[in-house]
Amino acid sequence: MSDYSTVLPHIVVVTTGSAGDLFPFLRLGIGLRERGHKVTILAPQMHEPLVRHAGLECHPLPADPVVLDDPDLWHPRRGFGVVWRAIRDGMEAMRAFVAALPPDQPCTLLVHPLAVAHADLRRAERPDIRIVAAYLAPSNLRTVHDLPVLGPFPIPGWLPLTVRRWLWNMVESTAINPVVVPELNAIRRAQGRAPISSYMDEMYSAPDLSVTLFPEWFGARQPDWPSPLLCGDFPLYDPHPEASIAPGLVQFMRAGSAPIIVTHGTANMHAAAFFASALAAAERLGRRIVFLTAHRAHVPANLPPTAFWQDYCPLAALLPDAAALVHHGGIGTTAVALRAGTPQLVVPMAYDQFDNGERVRAMHAGLTLKANRVSVRTLADALHSLLQSPEIHIGCSAVKERLAAGAGLDAVIDAISKTVSKTGKI
Template sequence: MSDYSTVLPHIIVVTTGTAGDLFPFLRLALGLRERGHAVTFLAPAMHEALVHQAGLAFHAMPADPAVLNDPDLWHARRGFGVVWRAMQPGMDAMRAFMAALPPEEPCTMLVHPLVVAHADLCRAERPGIRIVAGFLAPSNLRTVHDLPMLGPFPVPRWMPLTLRRWMWRGVEASAVNPVALPDLNAARRLQGRAPASSYMDTMYGAPDLSVTLFPEWFGARQPDWPSTLVCGDFPLYDPHPGASMAPALVEFMRAGSAPLIVTHGTGNLQAAAFFASALEAAQKLGRRIVFLTPHRAQVPAALPASAFWQDYCPLAALLPGAAALVHHGGIGTTAEAMRAGTPQLIVPMAYDQFDNAARVTALHAGLTLKAGKASARALANALQQLLQSPEVHIGCSAVKARLAAGSDLDGVLESISKTVSKTGKI
């Protein structure tokens, strides 16, 4: 632990979303507590047990689980609006929590990218707060340089930078600002502040420090990223590090050839058709299959002897015995598969998933299949190509070796501690 000359500030960690958003910030919170900081964790109420299990002080933010049933939640364009509307009660609760803290207490907010603009509202009401933003995936950061995908659309390498800037402006003007700015600017007016003209400019300009929660070999620093940015690593976190596989799952894994592991995100209640197609694809290939989801109703009701359902199992325990992982492309699942050296077939639906899939494919650690084309036949063909590809075998070994070589997460934690301390410098 570093020796700072002042009392280390209270760090308020704030995240929103599903377990994939929660786990990286839990890992950072525990690391900061080890460095002597008092840490309080704010997250949707459904995550209370996981945060308490980690031994952290927790303050619940209201969240309506009905949002998981919204058909637009996983829509490539409309999903942002669903998430934004769902998180507003939680953001109001966060502002009330920050306002109630002792006024003399130095504090810093370590926040999810979607929370940055609301953290900026807190700072206007409580000057002196420092803001650290943790960006979970490369596509969380706007750039015109390393841009394989813009949402679901591939961006050709030959496309001029001016045209890429025009595309970004169009995305923000049509899909981001109309959703986010009315709420933010209403709050800014009550604070006597001028309205913001760009949500994304606020998200990237407000933090005192930005950190990437992925390594540079996965998403290299770009010249148009925030200047006060530290590049980090995947903060992989397992809520049950000592957990072993359930006996029935162990028996299934040992009973035959290495199975396919299929998951589609902990918060996805719209995966029934996908899981049915995956089962049919596995049967076409003569492959065994494990469905990993907490939502049993999403999995075909009658499973053959070659198929198994499990509500939860640590991927670190399960993937070494798997033939391949079929998933949505969330950054946490993607990183776990790379750490295990497991071939990935990614079927992205929304958010950062398209970009993550493109990067895995570019690293030859997996393949991508469009969600709209994920029929049983297409899944079977893609899986056969994946499993027979020598390039993917080599690529998986390469990314596994990179992750095994060591983590830069300590550097990120040290940078946060220095930045938020009264005497620290970036």
């Protein structure tokens, strides 16, 4: 007799944030649908066209795009509070969606880390729900072991574990728990449940299964990570794989030496000064440059013949002919550059970007430069070092080979599908 349910669970994917947060979940959703699951994506309403373009059912969540204009969104300490407040309406809409699901249909919530606690609140109302938490980057997971940085601050390897644990406790008690815990406990009290004292503890204990969306060679499994844990791979996803490089950009790429590609994230509305410094740094080095951003107003108005602006181009198509990539350190952009073997200059601002950049640097696949230290001179010096370093070019080739030899994401999606389809407790 088979140990699998005759009815595959409905996978409800709940994500929030930017397109960079969305794309890994679209890749998982497509794979799970191919394995016979009904898949519904719950994502901020501005992402609905991307979800439907992927051929997936979409239930848009309310989202106020004005949050993108808040400069604190990219503050290393205050950014979390901005994001948490911005997802409230969406999480309430998720509650209503789950409450309306057929009670006889098995259901698994596959959720972004920021939605784990809300998924647990929903399970209190429907105990048969299973929760799978998917972590996009190593720094989404608290650890005192593999801790190269904590936010923008480097953590020396010799620092005792007790001190690292104290530092984490300070971060939680000052920047995370005061924002989150009172709100969650108010709902828990209404449900007749005991209060929590730590958001991170709740995020670890609530899921039936946790999954890392990065390979172990990028972020190795740690003894203080949640269990059970499935270590995965980068779920690289291109929303427009059929898109070709625009003719004007093709002509520019062929007209001279390999250019430097500069982008700073789809959600960054404050990149104008950075782009201006990048242009001046490229001119100082005598290098050609391409700006990738949907916001033309962020790019200097009068570009010289050695510079080009493009609103969109698949990075995977562009990077093989690029000299380097300058970017914010989002995990999706980082992974695409690693796969292409392109030297990276990571200029992190908040969230996982500091840790991602440090891992790129440690693998000799690029360099990092703190956003608060960006100037024409520092950018030019960093780019010069990046482009002239034999060690970095060797490191990029090694990582590219490693990604090419990887097992890919199919095994991970198979494991998720089989695990959530088993009868009984995961």
